[in-house]
Amino acid sequence: MKINxxxxxxxxxxxxxxxxxxxxxxxxxxxxxxxxxxxxxxxxEKLVLKTTYAGEIxxxxx
Numbered sequence: 001m002k003i004n005x006x007x008x009x010x011x012x013x014x015x016x017x018x019x020x021x022x023x024x025x026x027x028x029x030x031x032x033x034x035x036x037x038x039x040x041x042x043x044x045e046k047l048v049l050k051t052t053y054a055g056e057i058x059x060x061x062x
Contacts, residue, residue: 025049027059057060 002051027035037051047061 029059 024036025039037049039048040048045062047059049057
């Protein structure tokens with residue numbers, strides 16, 4: 001009996017892509033803009049967000 005693993009492989013691949021997107025953090029600014037990335041650290045009055053499109057961004061917090 002031959003088992004076709006293609007559907008299983010496709011489902012696992014889609015699952016990994018969905019799970020990968022859920023790991024991103026989202027910061028909403030006062031003006032309504034959204035920044036997506038990974039929160040790196042929180043310093044006194046600023047939040048540092050690492051993005052794929054702009055590197056590390058320091059955001060005034062408070």
